[in-house]
Amino acid sequence: MTILVTGGAGFIGSNFILDWFEQGPEPVLNIDKLTYAGNLQNLATVSARKQYFFFRIGIEETNKIRRLLGAHNVRAIINFAAESHVDRSIAGPEAFFQTNVIGTLKLLEAAREYWTSGEAPKDFRFLQVSTDEVYGSLQPDEPGFRETDAFEPNSPYAASKAGSDHIVRAYGETYGLPVLITHCSNNYGPFQFPEKLIPLVILNALGGKPLPLYGDGQQVRDWLYVSDHCDALNRVLSDGQPGETYNIGGNSERNNLTVVHTICVILDELRPLASGKSYAEQIAFVRDRPGHDRRYAIDASKLARTLQWSPRTSFEGGIRRTVEWYLANPAWTTSVTSGEYREWVARQYA
Numbered sequence: 001m002t003i004l005v006t007g008g009a010g011f012i013g014s015n016f017i018l019d020w021f022e023q024g025p026e027p028v029l030n031i032d033k034l035t036y037a038g039n040l041q042n043l044a045t046v047s048a049r050k051q052y053f054f055f056r057i058g059i060e061e062t063n064k065i066r067r068l069l070g071a072h073n074v075r076a077i078i079n080f081a082a083e084s085h086v087d088r089s090i091a092g093p094e095a096f097f098q099t100n101v102i103g104t105l106k107l108l109e110a111a112r113e114y115w116t117s118g119e120a121p122k123d124f125r126f127l128q129v130s131t132d133e134v135y136g137s138l139q140p141d142e143p144g145f146r147e148t149d150a151f152e153p154n155s156p157y158a159a160s161k162a163g164s165d166h167i168v169r170a171y172g173e174t175y176g177l178p179v180l181i182t183h184c185s186n187n188y189g190p191f192q193f194p195e196k197l198i199p200l201v202i203l204n205a206l207g208g209k210p211l212p213l214y215g216d217g218q219q220v221r222d223w224l225y226v227s228d229h230c231d232a233l234n235r236v237l238s239d240g241q242p243g244e245t246y247n248i249g250g251n252s253e254r255n256n257l258t259v260v261h262t263i264c265v266i267l268d269e270l271r272p273l274a275s276g277k278s279y280a281e282q283i284a285f286v287r288d289r290p291g292h293d294r295r296y297a298i299d300a301s302k303l304a305r306t307l308q309w310s311p312r313t314s315f316e317g318g319i320r321r322t323v324e325w326y327l328a329n330p331a332w333t334t335s336v337t338s339g340e341y342r343e344w345v346a347r348q349y350a
């Protein structure tokens with residue numbers, strides 16, 4: 001038996017594969033197109049394992065994926081592959097709909113063919129990794145998102161993820177494909193590409209650059225440490241009910257200004273500036289993101305109640321580990337902050 005992970009060279013997918021091999025030897029097929037966000041270095045510690053297979057394939061390549069499913073007797077697909085950065089979706093939405101909507105449809109076609117042919121194991125699963133952003137934005141005093149909330153996506157990225165979730169659901173209802181959908185909050189941890197807030201701030205701070213906060217910096221996210229997320233996905237995969245949707249949160253709502261301040265305090269301690277100043281002096285309030293969602297929060301009580309899962313990592317513990325990881329891995333950060341990344345940063349923060 002084997003699992004097939006898509007987007008396994010990205011941030012969460014690579015953490016998932018690394019954690020997977022900590023638990024046992026079940027083989028993993030990693031399918032990744034290697035866009036700017038995919039990085040095989042993330043998997044350097046497992047790439048020589050005989051249970052690990054990498055294929056540079058897009059999720060839209062139905063026939064190739066269909067052949068792999070049969071040849072490797074795949075028992076589960078975990079779909080991480082996506083265009084995932086909200087700001088890039090605002091700058092250029094089309095790629096998001098190509099990969100997140102059409103790509104997911106084509107991947108589902110491979111899964112449907114495999115499932116209906118009778119070749120797939122009886123306990124086959126298709127797990128769609130989605131986001132809390134599909135639910136829209138919350139007022140300060142509103143309760144967290146629940147699985148039954150209507151979708152109200154506000155960015156092209158969120159709309160594309162909502163679209164893909166609807167298709168996954170439809171394949172479950174129409175074709176009986178055993179699908180599971182998860183909606184998680186903002187992940188952070190090792191190997192996150194530094195276009196997202198937390199790694200961007202760590203690297204800008206160390207580089208003596210401004211720490212850009214959009215608008216008033218009071219937007220709230222629920223931060224989920226990536227290995228907790230991977231743990232929850234494993235639980236959903238093994239014990240989740242086909243056709244069900246599960247929210248995954250970190251129990252760690254923080255506003256962006258607090259997040260950035262927390263990082264600065266840790267850096268002041270671990271890598272003090274020669275000037276004696278605080279990194280917090282580099283904070284710069286910049287033009288707000290168009291359509292910026294004010295607050296996300298997750299009600300993860302369904303996961304706690306039905307699958308006995310809740311997050312283990314506090315925000316304070318997780319953010320310290322994350323800063324330590326970036327400080328300990330300068331070669332990784334240098335390699336990902338090359339040409340294309342610099343061009344993006346120059347355009348976005350001009």
Ligand code: NAD
Pocket residue numbers: 006007008009010011012013031032033034035036037038039057058059060079080081082083084085099103129130131132161184185186187188193
């Ligand atoms: P990421 O951008 O770091 O990685 C995405 C990966 O998908 C990359 O390796 C990329 O090369 C690959 N990819 C892109 N297009 C592809 C295609 N057509 N075919 C095959 N591979 C392709 O993203 P991430 O942060 O690891 O997010 C993983 C998943 O989790 C995404 O579906 C995202 O929507 C979802 N999610 C992420 C977060 C978060 O905070 N990062 C939160 C909620 C949900």
Ligand code: DAU
Pocket residue numbers: 084085086087130131132133184185186187195196197198200212213214215217219220221256289296
């Ligand atoms: O909520 C889950 C989502 O979290 C995922 O679905 C997305 O894939 C992931 O990218 C993330 O989206 P966000 O837009 O919330 O993450 P980002 O790191 O881009 O931004 C976090 C917050 O920080 C958000 O309120 C915008 C703000 N921000 C971000 C950047 C990059 C800034 O203030 N300045 C910045 O430079």
